[in-house]
Each structure stands twice: as C-alpha cells, then as structure tokens.
Amino acid sequence: xxxxxxxxxxxxxxxxxxxxxxxxxxxxxxxxxxxxxxxxxxxxxxxxxxxxxxxxxxxxxxxxxxxxxxxxxxxxxxxxxxxxxxxxxxxxxxxxxxxxxxxxxxxxxxxxxxxxxxxxxxxxxxxxxxxxxxxxxxxxxxxxxxxxxxxxxxxxxxxxxxxxxxxxxxxxxxxxxxxxxxxxxxxxxxxxxxx
Numbered sequence: 208x209x210x211x212x213x214x215x216x217x218x219x220x221x222x223x224x225x226x227x228x229x230x231x232x233x234x235x236x237x238x239x240x241x242x243x244x245x246x247x248x249x250x251x252x253x254x255x256x257x258x259x260x261x262x263x264x265x266x267x268x269x270x271x272x273x274x275x276x277x278x279x280x281x282x283x284x285x286x287x288x289x290x291x292x293x294x295x296x297x298x299x300x301x302x303x304x305x306x307x308x309x310x311x312x313x314x315x316x317x318x319x320x321x322x323x324x325x326x327x328x329x330x331x332x333x334x335x336x337x338x339x340x341x342x343x344x345x346x347x348x349x350x351x352x353x354x355x356x357x358x359x360x361x362x363x364x365x366x367x368x369x370x371x372x373x374x375x376x377x378x379x380x381x382x383x384x385x386x387x388x389x390x391x392x393x394x395x396x397x398x399x400x401x402x
Contacts, residue, residue: 212300219304221278221297223271224260229293230285234270240281241271254280275301326381336376336384339391340364347396359396366394 211229212221223241227234241255254277259267273281278301282294328336344359367376370390371383379387 210300211297212304214304214308215272217308218274219301219308220272220274221301222273226273226278226281229297230282230290232285237281238269238271240284241273241277244280246280250276250280275305327377328379328381328384332379332381332384333377336367336379336387336391339388340367340376343391343394344396362396363391363394366396367391 211225212219214220223237224234226232227237230237244251244255254274256272258270258272260270262268271277275298278297282290282297285294340360340363344356344363348356348359364376367379367387367390368374371379371387373379376387
C-alpha cells in the first residue's frame with residue numbers, strides 16, 4: 208500500500224485516493240463522503256482541498272487533499288474492526304510525519320540570531336540617519352557657507368563608516384541603528400582649515 212500520509216507544500220496530508228484504497232472503498236464513495244460532510248465552510252476550506260489528477264485513461268478526475276483534521280472528520284463515519292485499525296494507523300502516521308517535518312525545519316530563533324548581524328537598516332532609517340547628520344552638522348557649523356559645510360558632512364559620514372565598519376551609512380546594521388544615532392549626537396567635527 209502507498210504511504211498513508213505525506214508532505215505537500217510544507218504540510219502533512221493524505222488524499223481521497225489513499226483513503227479509498229486503505230478503507231477498500233470506491234473513490235467515488237469517498238468523494239461523496241467528503242462532499243456531504245456537515246461542517247462549516249471555513250472548516251471545509253481549511254482542511255479539504257479539491258484538485259484533479261489524471262486517471263489511467265488520461266482523464267482529469269477530482270480528488271481531495273485532507274489535513275489531519277479533515278481525515279479525522281471523514282474517517283469518523285467509517286466503522287468496523289478494519290476501519291478502526293486503519294484509523295489508528297493514519298493517526299499514528301500523521302503524528303510521526305508532523306514530528307519529522309517539524310524536526311527537519313530549521314530553528315527560526317537560531318537562524319534569526321545567526322543572521323541578525325547581516326540585517327541592514329531600511330530606507331526609512333537611512334533617512335533618519337541623514338537627518339541626524341544634517342542636524343548635527345548644522346548645530347555645529349550652521350554659520351558657515353554651504354560649500355564650506357560639505358566637508359563636515361563628508362567628515363561625519365567618514366566617522367560613521369569608521370566607527371561601525373561599513374562602506375556607507377546605508378550599510379549600518381539594524382542592531383547598530385540606535386547606537387549610530389547616539390554616536391552622531393555626541394560627535395564633534397573638527398577640520399583644521401583656513402576659511
């Protein structure tokens with residue numbers, strides 16, 4: 208017999224063809240049982256997905272994928288000692304496959320911690336950095352001409368690159384954003400020039 212349950216699109220499922228074969232029922236009867244289920248539309252939409260498959264003659268025929276909950280809902284109506292044995296097998300298989308799938312998925316917290324250093328600030332925070340730099344330069348050198356002030360902007364961005372080890376303020380890491388704002392706020396810009 209084929210696998211009772213399997214993975215499809217990151218979910219553990221079974222299908223109406225598998226149910227028909229396992230419970231030794233005609234597939235048309237299983238389709239009828241699924242279509243006649245008395246449950247809410249929301250439940251039906253979440254746990255039963257209708258698809259088509261090609262039969263041996265190459266004709267497209269209807270079938271359903273079922274989640275664990277969908278399977279339980281349909282299988283509850285099947286009776287007899289063989290049905291009880293199959294229900295138990297299906298339930299155990301679903302549980303085991305879900306555990307396998309969960310254990311094969313990477314631990315998202317571990318991944319998040321690993322890649323935190325790689326996450327850079329987005330455009331809205333880049334703009335906040337630009338405004339902070341502008342405000343700091345104008346605070347210290349608002350009295351000089353725009354052309355003379357450019358070198359102070361360049362110096363501020365150079366100090367940011369050096370302090371945070373980046374090629375551009377746009378490459379600042381998300382985790383360093385607040386520290387960068389504090390750094391800008393406390394920076395003292397001094398260029399020795401003859402004005």
